[in-house]
Structure formats: structure tokens, C-alpha cells
Amino acid sequence: MSAEHHTSAAPALTPVTVLGLGNMGTALAAAFLERGHPTTVWNRSHEKTKALAERGARVAATPEEAVTAAELVIACVLDNDALHTVLDPVADRLADRTLVNVTSGSPEQAREFTTWADGHGVAYLDGAIMTTPLGVGHPDMMFLYSGSEAAFTAHKQALEVLGEPLYLGTDSGAASLYDAALLGLMWSTFTGWLHGTALVGADGGAATDFTALANRWLSGAVGGFLTRYSGQVDEGRYPGDDATVDVQIATIDHLIHAAADRGVDNALPELLKATMEQAKALGHGGDSYASVIEVLRGRGGAKAAR
Numbered sequence: 032m033s034a035e036h037h038t039s040a041a042p043a044l045t046p047v048t049v050l051g052l053g054n055m056g057t058a059l060a061a062a063f064l065e066r067g068h069p070t071t072v073w074n075r076s077h078e079k080t081k082a083l084a085e086r087g088a089r090v091a092a093t094p095e096e097a098v099t100a101a102e103l104v105i106a107c108v109l110d111n112d113a114l115h116t117v118l119d120p121v122a123d124r125l126a127d128r129t130l131v132n133v134t135s136g137s138p139e140q141a142r143e144f145t146t147w148a149d150g151h152g153v154a155y156l157d158g159a160i161m162t163t164p165l166g167v168g169h170p171d172m173m174f175l176y177s178g179s180e181a182a183f184t185a186h187k188q189a190l191e192v193l194g195e196p197l198y199l200g201t202d203s204g205a206a207s208l209y210d211a212a213l214l215g216l217m218w219s220t221f222t223g224w225l226h227g228t229a230l231v232g233a234d235g236g237a238a239t240d241f242t243a244l245a246n247r248w249l250s251g252a253v254g255g256f257l258t259r260y261s262g263q264v265d266e267g268r269y270p271g272d273d274a275t276v277d278v279q280i281a282t283i284d285h286l287i288h289a290a291a292d293r294g295v296d297n298a299l300p301e302l303l304k305a306t307m308e309q310a311k312a313l314g315h316g317g318d319s320y321a322s323v324i325e326v327l328r329g330r331g332g333a334k335a336a337r
Contacts, residue, residue: 055107103131105133
């Protein structure tokens, strides 16, 4: 008897539809195509579908054709109003499918879309893309999702094509909320870095040299402070056993004076100092810098109430 050799076939890859082919939508569709997923695309302007069609994408002529082509539908359009315009007329064809909405929006809009999806029998995930189109497809880039846990679990493997999928819970507004908070952190960090770069550059320092030190400090000491202070914020207690608000107020004056002497704009450090001084006025002068959150939360009487 001759030996028979059996090989198990690789599991079929999830078919995907991508609605909206701006720079980001095009990058999403390209990532799925690169990894071998059957990919259908639709865009209001047909011109933007041509390059993807040449790479193997199926081009849908209508939104109805697009949403019926796959169980996983990813929407990346201008805004949620535009998405309603696309999907409302074909909502019945989305029933029993999963809609992943990575269109930029607010937590409130995400929750409204969840209500809409529930009413049409659609599993809904709201998503936030924490990278630019160039980063799509890299496994170290974060993609945030919130909403239907069953939908996330069912399609996690397909979503890994785009980047690392992180599930934030059943509140569909969570992804948009964290997106806004993380972007605020990014802009604040960028501007602080640029202020420092301008400061050292005024004395001939190179941006690349300063940035090498900045990255090392951010990933080490500063990251450690964030972790430590997060526990203090959650507990509402701010022991000033490292550097108090009073010390920070005195220290930031050195930055302000150095920048002023070099003609560097001081709007950012002046704002930071003013916020520290508000914390001091609330009685947090001897507390850690984490106590500044009481100013940001508008809790003027928080220390007195503890």
C-alpha cells in the first residue's frame, strides 16, 4: 500500500470591504491586499479606486454592492454625517455583518452610531487609528477599538493586518475618547520638544543632538514619573516626596528666563507656570506635580474635602 500524504489547507482569509479611499482608507485597503485578504473597495470618486484595482481589489459600483461583498466592513470617510449618507440607504443590507468605523469622531457620535447599528442588527466597533497612513500595516502601531466584544474577538485576526488591535471595552465611545486624549498628549509633547529645540538651537545646538537626549529622558525618567503619578491620581493623594509644585514653580522660572534671553517665545512655559500657581493657590504647593490635575478637573475644593 502506498503511503498517502495529506496536507492541511491554510484557513481562508476574511473578506473585507473598505468604504472611503482617502489617504488613510487607501492605506487600510492596501494593507489587507498585501496580506492576501479578498478586498472590496468603494469610493464616491471612482478615480481613487484605480490603483487598488491594479493590485487586485474588487471595485464596488455602489455602497450596496460594497457592504454585501464581505461580513467585515470598514468605514473611513470624511465624518460620521458622511457615513450616514452612505449607509442609511443600505442599512438593511448590513444586517448580521460587522461595521468597524474608523472615521474620526467624538465619543458621543460613536455611541449614537451604536444605537443606529443595534437598530439595524449590525455588530458595531468604533475605532481609532493611532498612526499616519505610512504606519498602517506595522505591528507596533496601535489601533484602538471599542464596542461589540464578540465582533472584536471574531475579527481580531483580520484587524491585526492593520496594526496592533487594542480592545478598550464595550462602551463604543472609549476609542474616540482615548484617541482625543492621546492626541492631546502628542501635541503637548511635540510643542514642548520644539520649545526645547528652539532654546538649545539659539546657542547653536543641533535638533538631532537635543532629540537624542529628549527621547532617552522621555522613555526613562519621565515615563517612570507618569507611571508613579498615575497611581496618585487614581487614589487622589499626591505625596510631595519627590519634587513638589513649589519646587517646580521655582525651576520653571529658569526655563522662562533662559528662553526670554534668547528671544524664544514663552507662551507654553508661562501657561504651565500659571497652572502650577493655580495648584499652589488650592493648597497643593507641597504636593507632587500630579496634584495639578485638580486644576484641570476644576476641583477647587478637592484638597480641603479629603
